[in-house]
Amino acid sequence: MPTQPITANKDFNERQIKRIFYRRLGIAIWVSFLVAAVQSVVFFAQFDPAYLNEIASITISIGRWQGYALGFVFFWGFNFITGLFCGVIMAMPRTKLAQRTAHK
Amino acid sequence: MSTNETKPVELKLYKAHEKVYPRETKGRFQFKRKLAVFVLLGLFYFLPWLDWGGHQAVLFDLPARRFYIFGITLWPQDFIFLALMLIIAAFSLFFFTALAGRLWCGFACPQTVWTEVFIWMEQLTEGNRNKRMKLDKGPWNFNKIWRKTAKQAMWITFALWTGFTFVGFFTPIKELAVGVWTWNLGPWETFWMFFYGFATYGNAGFLREQVCLYMCPYARFQGAMFDKETLIISYDVARGEPRMRGKTRREAENPGDCIDCTMCVQVCPTGIDIRDGLQYECIACAACIDACDEVMETVGLPKGLIRYTTENSLAGKESRVFRPRIIIYGIILTLLLSAFGYALFSRSTIDANVIPDRNSFYRIVDAKRIENVYNLKIMNKGPVTAQYQVTATGLDGLKVDFETEDGLTAEPGELISVPIRIRADRAVANKKIHTIKVIVNEVDNPNNSSTETVKYFGYDK
Structure with a gap:
């Protein structure tokens, strides 16, 4: 496996960082989609979106179909944000201190 | 690594x-x-x-x-x-x-x-x-x-x-x-x-x-x-x-x-x-x-x-x-x-709910009897239209009474709501609170039933 120090090839590093970012983005999108599907099923089996619309404080009228779709998009969005945060926090910050400690 | x-x-x-x-x-x-x-x-x-x-x-x-x-x-x-x-x-x-x-x-x-x-x-x-x-x-x-x-x-x-x-x-x-x-x-x-x-x-x-x-x-x-x-x-x-x-x-x-x-x-x-x-x-x-x-x-x-x-x-x-x-x-x-x-x-394909009328404890019907009023909700979860009957147990001589035009009939998926009165003898219902069971079952298929436990206010004077 070809390895090289991180400072040796700047272009390569830049590409690699981009790849890692896109990979994390892809994972966050995909996993949040899967979980949102399950969440929607469990949530809407218990709560009727039409009824939720009736008791909600907003005055826009939302039908069942729209309710399901909106719910799914909300779940997906929030899960995606969670996933993205995990990805960002998991990556070690690129400071000198972090580099020294991470590999000891 | x-x-x-x-x-x-x-x-x-x-x-x-x-x-x-x-x-x-x-x-x-x-x-x-x-x-x-x-x-x-x-x-x-x-x-x-x-x-x-x-x-x-x-x-x-x-x-x-x-x-x-x-x-x-x-x-x-x-x-x-x-x-x-x-x-x-x-x-x-x-x-x-x-x-x-x-x-x-x-x-x-x-x-x-x-x-x-x-x-x-x-x-x-x-x-x-x-x-x-x-x-x-x-x-x-x-x-x-x-x-x-x-x-x-x-x-x-x-x-x-x-x-x-x-x-x-x-x-x-x-x-x-x-x-x-x-x-x-x-x-x-x-x-x-x-x-x-x-x-x-x-x-x-x-x-x-x-x-x-x-x-x-x-x-x-x-x-x-x-x-x-x-x-x-x-x-x-x-x-x-x-x-x-x-x-x-x-x-x-x-x-x-x-x-x-x-x-x-x-x-x-x-x-x-x-x-x-x-x-x-x-x-x-x-x-x-x-x-x-x-x-x-x-x-x-x-x-x-x-x-x-x-x-x-x-x-x-x-x-x-x-x-x-x-x-x-x-x-x-x-x-x-x-x-x-x-x-x-x-x-059961019956989803029944019995909610006590919250305005009164009991009502005196005549010198011998009292009644409690409830709101009965029945949802037909079955695939065909069904007719229901309601009975109550838990005290001797309980009698369920309601007024509808065509009995308790619900189409598939329909939710019907009917006020019901349950009557009892003052002599029997003599404690402050009794517990009774209200049973809803299908007329054509009595085994298909749903039982609800509710409070019954008695005549304890």
Whole structure:
């Protein structure tokens, strides 16, 4: 496996960082989609979106179909944000201190 | 990776994706896989067209919040069945994975099943493995263009049909067909049809094994359910090695049984070499078993150089199928299935609610009797219109009274609400609070009933 120090090839590093970012983005999108599907099923089996619309404080009228779709998009969005945060926090910050400690 | 170095080292994380061209195989396992494809896809494409008792046999009617599954109608109140079903699915997965590895992946997973169909279409239009590889490398001449166009046309048609069928599980498919024909569809139907069609096209046409390698969560944790007695597809190293072919083989003194023809590698849909041992990429499709058996037969060696076997039996130890893990999973699964079946078929189709009238404790009817007033709500969860009767027990001489024009009748899915009065003797209902039971049952089928426990205010003066 070809390895090289991180400072040796700047272009390569830049590409690699981009790849890692896109990979994390892809994972966050995909996993949040899967979980949102399950969440929607469990949530809407218990709560009727039409009824939720009736008791909600907003005055826009939302039908069942729209309710399901909106719910799914909300779940997906929030899960995606969670996933993205995990990805960002998991990556070690690129400071000198972090580099020294991470590999000891 | 590096424990002593302070200098971080960049590893190349991913290899560029190489397209896998699986070679076609025949054999007993491939026959079973084809059978699975026909049965599963047959069910998928055929079921929505089937009618049952005046409605589509299988219809998940989300706007009306009810599911029809043949004679059974499920409502949001029946959520427990969905939960139970998911638990049963999980335990089946544990059970079958412990027993024989990734049976699900090889035979039943939609990803595998649809990929199979897409590969058949590819073979039909572009030819066998060698022709496909040559075609992809070759220039864009007339032959390549028309073959690729034909393949895309077949793929897209099939994917759209799949999307249409998928939506047909949620919207009555016959109305949907008319809607498609007259180009008059709602935005949701259109969106989901194209979305599911596109997902099928992308997953089965292009992503294929990458879905299993990078996207599937099951592929990542299935290894945890394996033990040394799990049936896995394995290459018999002791028998096969040293592998050699051609001249070297003829001149060698004691060659292994593997003739190194690489057939097992060529047929693999995930592009691995099974001779390297069990790998997480292996979806247990058993194509390599069939390919190797065919080769072994041709060269006159015993079959089964690659076969379903266990880690223990490969190591020459005794192997047993019935071990605590299998027995425990088996018992739990059987219990869950029986509980599910019993609960499903003995469930009441009446959902009754008795709510006390909160304005008064009791009312005096005459010198001898009092009454409590309730609001009775009945929902008919059954598939046909039903008439109900109400009785009360818990105190002697309870009498239920209500005023409606046509008795308590509810259509399927209808919720009726009726004020009821329950009368009792003052002499009997002489405590401050009694507990009584209100029983609602179907007139035609008294066993179908629902019992509610409520408070009854007595005459304690």
